[in-house]
Each structure stands twice: as structure tokens, then as C-alpha cells.
Amino acid sequence: MRVVLQRCCSVAAYHVVDQPTSLERHLRTSDYDVILSDHDLGAWVGLEALQLVQRLGKDIPFIVVTATLGDEAAVEYIKRGASHYVLKTHLEDLPTAIHQALLEKAARGAAAKLWEQLQQANREWEQVFNTVPDPVLVLDEDCRIRRANEAAASILGVGVPEMLGRPCHEVVHGRSEPLPSCPHQLLINGGTAQSGDVEEKRLGKIFHSSTAPLRDSNGIL
Numbered sequence: 001m002r003v004v005l006q007r008c009c010s011v012a013a014y015h016v017v018d019q020p021t022s023l024e025r026h027l028r029t030s031d032y033d034v035i036l037s038d039h040d041l042g043a044w045v046g047l048e049a050l051q052l053v054q055r056l057g058k059d060i061p062f063i064v065v066t067a068t069l070g071d072e073a074a075v076e077y078i079k080r081g082a083s084h085y086v087l088k089t090h091l092e093d094l095p096t097a098i099h100q101a102l103l104e105k106a107a108r109g110a111a112a113k114l115w116e117q118l119q120q121a122n123r124e125w126e127q128v129f130n131t132v133p134d135p136v137l138v139l140d141e142d143c144r145i146r147r148a149n150e151a152a153a154s155i156l157g158v159g160v161p162e163m164l165g166r167p168c169h170e171v172v173h174g175r176s177e178p179l180p181s182c183p184h185q186l187l188i189n190g191g192t193a194q195s196g197d198v199e200e201k202r203l204g205k206i207f208h209s210s211t212a213p214l215r216d217s218n219g220i221l
Contacts, residue, residue, distance in 0.1 A: 039066040061101030
């Protein structure tokens, strides 16, 4: 026998299912807070039920409640993604297991929401970075290009992926060694913002370049 337990305000509403088809039907049509499962389900076992829940992409805490589960099998359930297991001889532990499982699910939800917010912020930053009309390069302490926008790629005639990881003097100046007068090089040497004109003979242009150090919240480069 398998029990699917659903919270409804302060009242617990539940469904009991004993076949994989019934479990899948309920999971596709209803939202559940927690699933309680025996290990021995007759023609199938709890691990198969757990795998079905995961295959459907449901983040529902799965708790095994059984009298026949040995230590090795219990570890296997946890390794496969079950939240907890409770022996029927210690059902007093069940409320705590449910409470903990629900807290863990809430924490996963909060983490997923935060991750999506970070991803959205990154997408917005990328959009702004790539729509800036002036060429922008982000360099590391070795003057290797970490980021470049589309304007830089257009002016230099090099695709953004081909720039990344290469030295600034190689991509921008077409040199095998750093250009001493390059504002980027002066920034590395002095650690303070630099500004000046740089002649790029290979491009036949003179560029006005401004550079500034990127520091973290502790002021470290």
C-alpha cells in the first residue's frame, strides 16, 4: 500500500494508491506536499515509485514508512533522492520527518527562486553590456580578456569568443609583447584609472581609451 498525503490548511487530505498507473494519474492531476510510501508494494517496490515521481519532474518529499527496510536498502533510498525513512515501530518519528522534509523543500524552492533572480540579473547585465555603443573590454590581472562586448568585436574585427582568454596586446594592438603606453598596461602597473589616446596602426585609427580597476566590496582588485 502507498499513501500520498496532501496538506489542506490545517486538515490533511490524502489519496491511497497501489498501482503505478494510479500514482502517475494522481501526480499529473494534483499537487502534493509529501509522499509516504511502503517499501514492499506487492507487485512493485517503493524505489520504483520514487523513480516515477522523479521521472515526472515532481519535487515532492518522499518518505519511506516500512517495517522491512534494512540499513543497506535505507541508504539506497536516500542515495536515490528519498527525503527520509521511518520504521513502523517508531511512527512517533513520522511528524518530525514530515516537518523536516517540508522545510527542506521550502529551502530548495527559495534557492531555486534566488538562482532564477541571479540568472535574470545576469541576462539583464549581458543585454546592457552588449548594447553599449562604445567598445568595452574586461581584463584580468594578466591583461587577458575576460569579457568583450559586441562594439569591441565590431571595431577590432574579431568575434567575442575568439577574444576571450587572449592577451589585450595581441587582440587590440596586434603585438606579441605589451605596449608600454597602453592605458590597460599603465593601469596594471599603477592600479589607478587611466585615460589617453592609443594609435592602432594596423587599423589606421586613433582611439581614446579609458580604463578603471574593478574592485570587490573589500576594495580588492
